[in-house]
Amino acid sequence: MRILCLHGYGTSGAILRSQLDAFIHRADASDEFVFLDGEYECQRAHGIGKFAQPPFRCFNQSFGPHAIQSSLDHLQDFIDDEGPFDGLLGFSQGGSLALAYLIQMAETMAANPGTPPAFSFAVFLSTIVAFSPDPNFCSHLITGLAPSDRENVLAGFPRGATHNDYAALTGAPERAIFFSSLGKVLETSIVGGFIAPDTPLGLEALLHSESVATNNDIDHLPRIMHPVIASPACRVPVPTVHVVGALDDPLLVSMSKLMEGLCEATLTRSLVHDGGHDVPRKPRDVQALWSAVEWATREAAKQVCTKMEKTARTTLSTARYSDNWSSKGGWYLVCAYCAWETIALTLSTLYSFAQPVVQETYGVGNVQIVTLGQSMQIMGNMLGVSLLSPLSDVFGRKTVTIFSMVAYSVLNLGTAYAPNLPTLILFMFLSGAAWSTSLSLVPAVFSDLYLDRDDIGQPIALFVIGASVGPTLGGVVATALMDAGADLKWYFLITAFVSAACAIPMSFVPESLNAARAGDGSKVTGPVPQTKLDASPTPRGRWYFLTRVWYLLATEPIIWITGIYNGLANGVFVLTVGGSITTLTEFKGLPLMEAAISIIFMAIGVVLVWFVMPTQTRLYREDKKRHHGRALPESRLLLVHDVIWMFPAALAWSAFTGGAAWGKWHQAVTGGVVAFTDSFLYQCLLIYILDLYPEEAASATAAWLIPCFPVQAAAVHFGVPMFQKLGPEWAFGLLAVFTAGFVVPGFYAIKRYGPAMRGRSPATKKGFRL
Numbered sequence: 001m002r003i004l005c006l007h008g009y010g011t012s013g014a015i016l017r018s019q020l021d022a023f024i025h026r027a028d029a030s031d032e033f034v035f036l037d038g039e040y041e042c043q044r045a046h047g048i049g050k051f052a053q054p055p056f057r058c059f060n061q062s063f064g065p066h067a068i069q070s071s072l073d074h075l076q077d078f079i080d081d082e083g084p085f086d087g088l089l090g091f092s093q094g095g096s097l098a099l100a101y102l103i104q105m106a107e108t109m110a111a112n113p114g115t116p117p118a119f120s121f122a123v124f125l126s127t128i129v130a131f132s133p134d135p136n137f138c139s140h141l142i143t144g145l146a147p148s149d150r151e152n153v154l155a156g157f158p159r160g161a162t163h164n165d166y167a168a169l170t171g172a173p174e175r176a177i178f179f180s181s182l183g184k185v186l187e188t189s190i191v192g193g194f195i196a197p198d199t200p201l202g203l204e205a206l207l208h209s210e211s212v213a214t215n216n217d218i219d220h221l222p223r224i225m226h227p228v229i230a231s232p233a234c235r236v237p238v239p240t241v242h243v244v245g246a247l248d249d250p251l252l253v254s255m256s257k258l259m260e261g262l263c264e265a266t267l268t269r270s271l272v273h274d275g276g277h278d279v280p281r282k283p284r285d286v287q288a289l290w291s292a293v294e295w296a297t298r299e300a301a302k303q304v305c306t307k308m309e310k311t312a313r314t315t316l317s318t319a320r321y322s323d324n325w326s327s328k329g330g331w332y333l334v335c336a337y338c339a340w341e342t343i344a345l346t347l348s349t350l351y352s353f354a355q356p357v358v359q360e361t362y363g364v365g366n367v368q369i370v371t372l373g374q375s376m377q378i379m380g381n382m383l384g385v386s387l388l389s390p391l392s393d394v395f396g397r398k399t400v401t402i403f404s405m406v407a408y409s410v411l412n413l414g415t416a417y418a419p420n421l422p423t424l425i426l427f428m429f430l431s432g433a434a435w436s437t438s439l440s441l442v443p444a445v446f447s448d449l450y451l452d453r454d455d456i457g458q459p460i461a462l463f464v465i466g467a468s469v470g471p472t473l474g475g476v477v478a479t480a481l482m483d484a485g486a487d488l489k490w491y492f493l494i495t496a497f498v499s500a501a502c503a504i505p506m507s508f509v510p511e512s513l514n515a516a517r518a519g520d521g522s523k524v525t526g527p528v529p530q531t532k533l534d535a536s537p538t539p540r541g542r543w544y545f546l547t548r549v550w551y552l553l554a555t556e557p558i559i560w561i562t563g564i565y566n567g568l569a570n571g572v573f574v575l576t577v578g579g580s581i582t583t584l585t586e587f588k589g590l591p592l593m594e595a596a597i598s599i600i601f602m603a604i605g606v607v608l609v610w611f612v613m614p615t616q617t618r619l620y621r622e623d624k625k626r627h628h629g630r631a632l633p634e635s636r637l638l639l640v641h642d643v644i645w646m647f648p649a650a651l652a653w654s655a656f657t658g659g660a661a662w663g664k665w666h667q668a669v670t671g672g673v674v675a676f677t678d679s680f681l682y683q684c685l686l687i688y689i690l691d692l693y694p695e696e697a698a699s700a701t702a703a704w705l706i707p708c709f710p711v712q713a714a715a716v717h718f719g720v721p722m723f724q725k726l727g728p729e730w731a732f733g734l735l736a737v738f739t740a741g742f743v744v745p746g747f748y749a750i751k752r753y754g755p756a757m758r759g760r761s762p763a764t765k766k767g768f769r770l
Helices: 013-019 021-025 065-082 093-111 147-153 173-192 215-220 250-262 283-318 327-353 355-362 367-395 397-416 421-435 437-450 457-483 488-506 530-534 539-555 557-587 592-598 600-626 633-637 646-656 664-692 694-705 708-759
Strands: 002-006 032-036 087-091 121-125 240-245 268-273
Touching: 002 013, 002 065, 002 093, 013 021, 013 032, 021 283, 032 065, 065 093, 065 215, 087 093, 087 283, 093 121, 093 250, 121 283, 173 250, 240 250, 240 283, 250 268, 268 283, 327 355, 327 367, 327 397, 327 421, 327 437, 327 457, 327 488, 355 367, 355 421, 355 488, 367 397, 367 421, 367 437, 367 539, 367 694, 367 708, 397 421, 397 437, 397 488, 421 437, 437 457, 437 664, 437 694, 457 488, 457 600, 457 664, 539 557, 539 694, 557 592, 557 646, 557 664, 557 694, 557 708, 600 633, 600 664, 633 664, 633 708, 646 664, 646 708, 664 694, 664 708
Parallel strands: 002 032, 002 087, 087 121, 121 240, 240 268
Antiparallel strands: none
């Protein structure tokens, strides 16, 4: 959450930051407070200690319409350069400017229906009155004064404003209200030092008739915005919080409360703190202010939801099928994409089990050279997700998925008929790039459908189950082919036929993408015509999407830090899978088929994630309720606290039972525990990333996955030799030490410093999810 803060007269942004120290200290680490300095230097404000360093600044040198408009232009330029912002906070004179800006914003929104507000909420701290930038505002009240008005009521204006009988003014009753309010404000401000004594106020225009008064005098005369005078149609349309000090000047307090009338009555909340003309500083007052700010953000979220519902109702008749998902329709897509993911991982695993056949076919004795086929396939995944995933944000998830299916089928014809091992390895690399979309686009589809729901974990759990069941089935299929004595080409021809067959039903699956970028990189929200998804991007747009994954990886700390962490944790799991098979076959004497069936326990461990995920969802909702309807992204990780320690514990037990004297079930069960823990950690981190990058889920997921691939590629080379040389006791023991010393503390570090990391990530969504 980003809040723009405007200081009072005779201070500065740095001074206001110091004044708000207690308030900022209680903020979330990802909240950002941005301070704008006034344009003009002025005298030190009354009550500012000598420790405060000049220059002291203000936003206005005078308060006439043109001066106010100049200040609003200064504010708008800053918003254009440094925005967008979620909230606007103004203290004293800064509150006056903020209110004038929001009223002008309300006028723009009224004249142009559908224009979004520049700010979601506003906070006014001891604000003084707002002045209009419109020269025509109240012009009928300041002109046409009778001589008796000037000589009797307005003589010496604004002195004695609290005692003058403004009701004696001729003309409409609003004239008395205007001059009474303006006189009290100017007199109090001059005496209190809130404006400089030499500030041009255009008061000469009140002393002479229109024929004598100059345009300059009239232009300098402030046009106070009183709720009775201002148009009722232009009220601040966003939630506002109004705070005054119990010890402040009663007239200033009354003026602050008067300004509440310029805001929508149903969207205001008022507070009184124990101080004077100051910001809340005591813990009780600061807590009350934060509670009010949280209320404002909740109300802002309700406004957004209401507008979205209205938009949905008006566009429903033109929306595509996929834009109006029923529960059944959404789960249809979930199952379709998870089926493709499971099939892709099943087929991609065949090579790792067929390595003895590869050695025999090409006459290669070095296992590490043959293993290059598997590791290069993993490195191909890295190329594929970086190129194909961001393109799905342009052309749609379905189009890119079908393309990857067809490409995977064609490339496996190359692996099936490769004349030598280098050619086979090359086609393994290319085929890895083709099927990689199953790893990044499936979560993106779920983000399209369910990210606004608390229970997105359930479809993601199905994705994680597919990621484990696929390799397990691959081991069973490969072992059956080996027992049948099938030639090497059939391992790849099966892949080619099945992948091509999958493209047929996928062509009937509707598109899930509800927001697509145009060719120049802009976003179109709401229902998107299919022609929009099929449009060819401009050269600039193509470059944007082809480089977006690498840009996110390079510039978003939260992505590359959690990505590397997830890669190392996943590498431990890959080593555990390979180590378990090696332990069961070479140290416990089981045939490969029986060892592969034992690894099914790992799939069972992953399936348990489905049943545990509702507990994580419940914790997420409870945390959301504690934060008054807002949830931090880190609350997606709450249950990981309780399961992360199972990771090193299971590996330690595998080390203890790795010898030949222990039965195979120890390895199988502990492997299932490791699979459950790693899969649950992976799933929660994935949802965390999706929650932070909802507008570019495919690109963010791809960038987050990239660090995993080099680690996995290295693990397939070192896994089997490590267990063969060290033995299962030492190998599993080293993995247990690594998880206890890095994986577990690493998670707590991410949980602790996550808000600060995403706060430093330019593209991530900040603060609470509304």
